[in-house]
Amino acid sequence: MQRILEPGEIEALDHNAIPRIRMPERASVFSNRAQRLKQLSAGNAIGGYLGLMAVLAEAQQQALNKLTGEPDNHAQDQARINLAHAHLMPLILATDQVRSPHWQPVLNQILGHVAEVANIPPAVTQLVARLQQTRANERDSQAEAILRNNHEIVDPASAPFYAAALQVVCCDLVTRFSERDVPLLDTPGLCPCCGSLPVASVVRMDGQSQGHRYLQCSMCAAEWHMVRIKCSYCDSTKGIAYQAIEDGSAAIKAETCDECHSWLKIFYQEKDPYLEPLADDLASVALDLLMGETVYARRHGNPLLWQSTEN
Numbered sequence: 486m487q488r489i490l491e492p493g494e495i496e497a498l499d500h501n502a503i504p505r506i507r508m509p510e511r512a513s514v515f516s517n518r519a520q521r522l523k524q525l526s527a528g529n530a531i532g533g534y535l536g537l538m539a540v541l542a543e544a545q546q547q548a549l550n551k552l553t554g555e556p557d558n559h560a561q562d563q564a565r566i567n568l569a570h571a572h573l574m575p576l577i578l579a580t581d582q583v584r585s586p587h588w589q590p591v592l593n594q595i596l597g598h599v600a601e602v603a604n605i606p607p608a609v610t611q612l613v614a615r616l617q618q619t620r621a622n623e624r625d626s627q628a629e630a631i632l633r634n635n636h637e638i639v640d641p642a643s644a645p646f647y648a649a650a651l652q653v654v655c656c657d658l659v660t661r662f663s664e665r666d667v668p669l670l671d672t673p674g675l676c677p678c679c680g681s682l683p684v685a686s687v688v689r690m691d692g693q694s695q696g697h698r699y700l701q702c703s704m705c706a707a708e709w710h711m712v713r714i715k716c717s718y719c720d721s722t723k724g725i726a727y728q729a730i731e732d733g734s735a736a737i738k739a740e741t742c743d744e745c746h747s748w749l750k751i752f753y754q755e756k757d758p759y760l761e762p763l764a765d766d767l768a769s770v771a772l773d774l775l776m777g778e779t780v781y782a783r784r785h786g787n788p789l790l791w792q793s794t795e796n
Contacts, residue, residue, distance in 0.1 A: 537606075
């Protein structure tokens with residue numbers, strides 16, 4: 486009798502297969518982001534803010550390192566994997582993490598780290614003190630609004646800190662699984678690990694990923710493959726075009742779609758081998774301003790930069 490191979494086994498046989506998933510490197514995901522943010526802050530119009538976000542990313546890495554996770558429960562993890570594959574759903578849902586027992590302790594650790602850093606502007610010191618004193622239910626409400634993209638009630642000043650804690654919790658959960666555990670989704674534009682929208686896409690240049698595009702999750706930092714010249718929102722291959730700032734970096738463009746009138750940044754690692762999608766997205770707000778004058782809309786922003794909805 487011939488045995489039918491499982492998907493993970495089939496992929497293992499093809500050494501030339503395009504990696505479908507790139508899991509975040511738990512030991513360095515946020516420290517690498519912090520290093521890139523520091524690099525990008527030099528000479529940038531929002532250099533001060535990028536420097537603060539570098540401090541925040543360092544705090545995230547420290548908090549993640551302290552999350553040893555709950556005792557291994559292979560049966561529970563396998564049940565989650567089976568459920569995800571059976572229903573073509575993400576392994577976890579970022580929107581569920583408000584109920585995680587970890588997210589507020591992680592937030593407290595991040596706030597404590599930022600508060601101890603020298604040369605933080607007084608306004609930031611006051612903000613951190615306020616967040617440290619904020620009641621748990623109010624924090625939960627803000628976290629829920631962030632995860633649901635409810636801009637009307639999100640406080641733009643505190644949102645990056647809340648989002649940073651939620652990113653740590655999501656990354657912690659996702660990195661307990663392997664690439665072969667991650668299911669295929671009916672909606673290719675959503676992260677198959679945590680169900681969040683991408684912050685940007687990147688054309689990689691390393692190893693088997695050479696020349697292939699990946700979407701990076703805005704929450705857990707996992708990356709998943711999507712063919713190039715295809716809209717990550719409506720899945721259309723029609724009317725795809727690319728916009729860039731004249732005389733700007735060749736490593737970044739805005740990919741636009743005439744079908745749904747959306748756009749998303751795309752980065753090219755061959756043009757800048759050190760780029761990190763979320764950090765580079767944050768540092769390239771000039772392109773966001775340029776695209777704001779067009780008919781195209783960005784469907785999901787950077788979790789570390791929120792805009793006020795007040796006119």
